[in-house]
Amino acid sequence: MSYGVALDLGTSGYRSHLVDLSNHGKILSTSITMRHPLPGANIMDHLHFWIENGNEVGHRIIIETVDHLISLHGAKPSEITRLAICGNPAQLSMFENIEIRDLAYAGQSMLKRLDVKVPERKAHAIKADELGLSCMRKDAEVRIPPSIRHEIGADALAMIMKTNMLEDKNISMVTDYGTNAEMGLLYKGELYTGSAAAGPAMEGQSIEYGMLAAPEAISDLAVGPDGKWYNFVLDSKLKPVKTALINPRDGNGQILESLAARGITGTGCVACVAMGLETGVIKLPSIDTPDHKIHLLNGITFAESDLHEAGKAMGAIRAGHRTLIEEVGIEDGDIKTMYLAGASGTYVDPVKAQVVGLVPRVLDKTVQAGNTSLMMAYDILVDDDGLDKMQDVANAISSKHIMFASSKIFEDIYVNELAFWDEGMPFDFFNEMLKEKGYRPMPKIKVPKETVRIVSSDIPVIGDRGLKVLDNVGVYLDGSFEGCIGCKKCEKECPERALKVSELGNKKFLIRIATEHCLGTACKNCESVCPQKCYNFSELKIVKRS
Numbered sequence: 427m428s429y430g431v432a433l434d435l436g437t438s439g440y441r442s443h444l445v446d447l448s449n450h451g452k453i454l455s456t457s458i459t460m461r462h463p464l465p466g467a468n469i470m471d472h473l474h475f476w477i478e479n480g481n482e483v484g485h486r487i488i489i490e491t492v493d494h495l496i497s498l499h500g501a502k503p504s505e506i507t508r509l510a511i512c513g514n515p516a517q518l519s520m521f522e523n524i525e526i527r528d529l530a531y532a533g534q535s536m537l538k539r540l541d542v543k544v545p546e547r548k549a550h551a552i553k554a555d556e557l558g559l560s561c562m563r564k565d566a567e568v569r570i571p572p573s574i575r576h577e578i579g580a581d582a583l584a585m586i587m588k589t590n591m592l593e594d595k596n597i598s599m600v601t602d603y604g605t606n607a608e609m610g611l612l613y614k615g616e617l618y619t620g621s622a623a624a625g626p627a628m629e630g631q632s633i634e635y636g637m638l639a640a641p642e643a644i645s646d647l648a649v650g651p652d653g654k655w656y657n658f659v660l661d662s663k664l665k666p667v668k669t670a671l672i673n674p675r676d677g678n679g680q681i682l683e684s685l686a687a688r689g690i691t692g693t694g695c696v697a698c699v700a701m702g703l704e705t706g707v708i709k710l711p712s713i714d715t716p717d718h719k720i721h722l723l724n725g726i727t728f729a730e731s732d733l734h735e736a737g738k739a740m741g742a743i744r745a746g747h748r749t750l751i752e753e754v755g756i757e758d759g760d761i762k763t764m765y766l767a768g769a770s771g772t773y774v775d776p777v778k779a780q781v782v783g784l785v786p787r788v789l790d791k792t793v794q795a796g797n798t799s800l801m802m803a804y805d806i807l808v809d810d811d812g813l814d815k816m817q818d819v820a821n822a823i824s825s826k827h828i829m830f831a832s833s834k835i836f837e838d839i840y841v842n843e844l845a846f847w848d849e850g851m852p853f854d855f856f857n858e859m860l861k862e863k864g865y866r867p868m869p870k871i872k873v874p875k876e877t878v879r880i881v882s883s884d885i886p887v888i889g890d891r892g893l894k895v896l897d898n899v900g901v902y903l904d905g906s907f908e909g910c911i912g913c914k915k916c917e918k919e920c921p922e923r924a925l926k927v928s929e930l931g932n933k934k935f936l937i938r939i940a941t942e943h944c945l946g947t948a949c950k951n952c953e954s955v956c957p958q959k960c961y962n963f964s965e966l967k968i969v970k971r972s
Contacts, residue, residue: 427446427448427505428446428447428448428505428507428508429444429445429446429447429454429499429501429505429506429507430444430445430447430451430506430507430508430509430510430807430808431443431444431445431496431499431506431508431509431510431562431807432445432510432511432800432803432804432807433492433495433496433509433510433511433512433800433803434511434512434513434797434799434800434803435511435512435513435517435518435521436462436513436517436604436605436768436799437462437468437469437472437514437517437604437605437606438461438462438604438605438631438638439458439459439460439461439462439638440458440459440462440463440491440492440495441456441457441458441459441797441800441885442456442457442458442495442496442499442800443455443456443800443803443804443887443889444456444457444496444499444501444889444891445804445807445808447507447508447807447808451804451807451808452889453804453887453888453889454499454889454890454891455499455500455888455889455890455891455892455893455894456885456887456888456889456892456893456894457495457496457498457499457893457894457895457896458495458638458640458893458894458895458896459491459495459896459899459942460637460638460640460895460896460897460942461631461638461899461942461943462942463487463488463490463491463899463901463941463942464476464484464487464488464520464941464946465903465939465941465944465945465946465947466944466945466946466947466948467605467625467631467632467945467946467948468605468606468623468624468625468948469514469516469517469605469606469623470530470623470948471945471946471947471948472484472516472520472946473516473526473529473530474530474946474947474948475946475947476520476526476530477526477527477530478947478963478964479903479963479964479966481520481523481526483903483966483967483968484520485520485521485523485558486558486968487901487941487968488520488521489521489557489558489559490901490968491896491899491901492521492559492561493559493560493561494561494896494899494900494901495896496561496562497561498894498896499891499894500891503560503561503562503563504563506561506562506563506566507562507563507566507567508566508567508568508569508807509554509559509562509566509567509568509569509807510568510569510571510803510804510806510807510812511568511569511570511571511803512571512580512581512584512799512800512802512803512806513579513580513581513799514579514580514581514582514606514608514621515529515547515573515578515579515580516529516530516579516606518547518570518571518579518580519545519547521557522552522557522570523557524545525542525543525544525545527540527542528542528544528545533832547572547573547579548572548573548817549570549571549572549813549814549816549817549820550570550813551567551568551569551570551813552567552568552570553565553566553567553568554566554567554568556568569806569807569812569813570813571583571584571802571803571806571813571816572813572816572817572820573820574617574619574820574823574825575825575827578617578619578825578827579608580799580802580816581602581608581798581799582602582608582610582619583802583816583819583820583823584767584798584799584801584802585600585602585608585610585765585767585795585798585799586600586610586617586819586823587798587802587816587819588767588795588798588801588802589765589767589793589795589798589880591610591612591765592612592819592823594612594762594763596762596763597611597612597613597756597760597761597762598611598612598761598762598763598764598765599611599612599747599750599761599763599764599765599786600612600764600765600766600767601743601747601764601765601766601767601771601784602767602768602771602798602799603624603628603692603743603766603767603768603769603770603771603774603784604624604628604768604769604770605623605624605625605628605631606621606622606623606624607621607622607623607624607628607742607743607746608620608621609621609622609743609746609747609750610750611750611751611754611761613754613756615824616824616825616826617823617824617825617826618750618753618754618825618826618827618828619750619825619826619827619828620746620749620750620827620828620829620830620836621746621830622742622743622745622746622830622836623742623830623831624738624739624740624742624743625735625738625739625742627692627695627732627735627736627738627739628692628695628739628743628770632735633690633695633728633732633735633736634727634728634729634731634732635689635690635726635727635728636689636690636691636692636695636732637688637689637690637691638691638769639660639664639691639692639693639769639770639772639773639884640660640664640895641660641661641662641664641893641895642659642660642685642686642687642688642689643659643660643687643688643689643690643691643694644657644658644659644687644689644690644691644694644722644723644726645658645659645660645666645691645693645694645773646658646666646693646694646697646773646774646775647694647697647698647701647722648668648697648701649701649705650671651671652673653673653674653675653705654671654672654673654674654679655671655672655673655674655701655722656668656670656671656682657669657670657671657672657687657722657723659683659685659686659687659723660691660773660883661685662892662893663883663888663893664883664884664885664888664893665882665883666773667683667685668682668683669681669682669683669685669687669723670682670683670723672721672722672723673721674701674702674705674707674715674720674721674722675707675715675716675721676715676716676721677721677722677725677727679723686723686724687722687723687724687726688724688726689726690722690726690728691769691770691773692739692769692770692774693769693770693772693773693774693775694722695728695732695736696736696740696770696774696775696778696779696782696784697774697775697778698720698722698728698736699733699736699737699740699781699782700775700778700779700781700782701778702720702733703781703782704781707720708720708733709850710737710846710847710849710850711730711733711734711737711847711848711849711850712730712850713728713729713730713733718730733847734847734848736782737843737846737847737848738844738847738848740782740783740784740843740847741783741840741843741844741846741847742840742843743783743784744783744784744839744843745830745836745839745840745842745843746830746836747786748835748839748865748866748868749828749830749833749835749836749839750828751786751866752835752865752866753826753828753835757866758786758787758788758866758868758869759788759869761786761788761789762789762790762791763789763790763791763792763793764776764785764786764789764791764792764793764874765792765793765795766779766785766792766793766794766795767795767796767797767798767799768797768798768799768884769797769884771794771795771796772794772795772796772797772879772881772883772884773883773884774794776792776794776874776877777873777874777877780871780873781871783843787868787869787870787871787872788869788871788872789872789874790874790875790876791874791875791876791877791878792874792876792877792878793878793880794877794878794879794880794881795880795881796880796881796883796884796885796886797884797885800885802816835865838863838865839860839865842856842859842860845859856868898940898942899940899941899942901940901941901942901968901969902938902939902940902941902968902969903938903939903941903944903966903967903968903969904936904937904938904939904966904967904968904969905936905937905961905962905965905966905967906930906934906935906936906937907937907960907961907962907965908960909958909959909960910934910935910937910958910960910961911935911957911958912927912929912933912935913957913958914927915955915956915957916937916951916952916953916955916956916961917952919951919952919955920951920952921945921949921951922943922944922945922949923943924939924940924943924944924945925937925938925939925940925944925952926938926939937952937961937966938969939952939966941968947963950963
């Protein structure tokens with residue numbers, strides 16, 4: 427028996443297929459994590475943690491998580507002979523444990539001062555034991571795809587190839603709606619790309635009841651009778667089911683299908699905001715209900731704090747789209763097709779996405795393509811020429827990457843977005859501010875004439891052995907600091923409840939952090955509240971799993 431694993435290394439979590447290589451590449455099962463294993467809520471947090479705490483710590487966290495995730499499939503390590511991965515340049519570089527500082531710092535002067543040697547990031551293969559993987563044979567081949575350029579990664583290449591975007595002769599856009607929203611605009615054969623650090627709300631994280639697209643997640647909402655909303659929940663095969671009809675103002679309603687919900691995805695948040703705006707339940711910047719919350723199935727709510735988190739993400743993505751349009755110098759109506767990738771791009775209603783700014787306001791067609799990164803990992807797993815094909819496409823694409831972090835256009839537009847979402851700035855004034863800065867105002871919404879779903883779910887094929895969910899990654903950071911008095915203030919003040927303090931004896935205390943729940947360098951609340959000033963986050967070390 428010979429198995430292979432296809433692995434998508436996403437910014438908000440990992441997804442994998444177990445594949446029978448001796449049976450025409452049949453997908454047997456799927457396993458997913460519910461969060462990214464590294465501390466932090468976005469790609470910059472992950473990079474900061476990697477640099478501050480050291481690549482040895484960061485790499486071990488990733489590798490132990492991958493080992494645990496692949497073990498869920500139930501295959502013997504001796505039977506897994508191949509692994510293929512896909513993801514953005516930072517995630518692939520951290521997985522492989524190669525230089526990442528060229529992705530963390532903007533500007534050649536800083537890289538020169540640090541003597542950073544930028545890796546090539548071309549298609550190649552290495553052996554599993556070079557990475558320290560124990561979930562497969564030591565000599566198992568690990569196939570690593572190329573970037574288009576060092577900042578335009580394999581995930582962007584996967585979006586382009588799996589949507590057949592290059593065959594579209596019209597001007598088109600593509601976006602993978604995630605924590606690090608990769609996007610591209612294809613114009614006259616040249617690909618203009620950008621990456622908006624939208625934050626984790628698009629993946630249902632940093633939302634009180636948020637979760638990734640997984641069974642029992644509310645993925646969509648629709649207007650029903652008497653002011654109530656239909657709630658759609660993902661079943662065990664990641665298919666949305668119309669489950670309940672709920673009054674968003676008080677939570678009363680009726681159950682239509684016996685499928686419970688335990689959280690809400692990013693697309694559920696999009697639907698919540700879009701429907702709230704259209705029905706008057708949301709009057710920016712507030713939620714117009716008695717308790718300032720929108721009520722959904724099983725007591726799940728969407729609060730004003732969630733609205734602000736979602737608004738920041740939606741604003742960043744719309745600002746990214748507008749920046750690409752301004753850089754190319756085209757009109758809104760010139761864009762004919764929008765390709766949507768990733769879990770959020772799969773489950774989101776394109777019209778609701780237009781309302782909140784995730785899809786251009788004037789379009790002829792939308793195409794929803796699913797998890798193109800996992801699909802591409804599968805392709806290079808089963809096709810021995812797959813890496814070469816990706817490299818050929820990467821070499822053939824003429825591209826220009828726009829660094830949003832240093833773009834004056836993005837800065838100007840995103841400031842407008844924050845005023846719109848956080849302060850309730852009227853949309854007419856929003857457009858006036860754009861025109862004052864010399865940018866194109868946003869047109870009225872024109873609903874796409876055609877909406878196409880290439881797949882019915884984020885992961886179209888789960889496999890006969892089913893979906894396995896790694897709810898707890900089980901990787902921890904430990905530290906014991908001289909001067910610690912065991913007051914547990916760090917534990918009490920941790921916003922994510924990721925930290926525990928225990929006594930070691932002899933007046934020594936152990937700090938233990940679950941990495942997947944920790945907000946990392948973006949928070950460090952544990953360090954700042956220490957009354958003894960002895961806590962040092964950067965000195966925490968990974969615990970070896972027994």
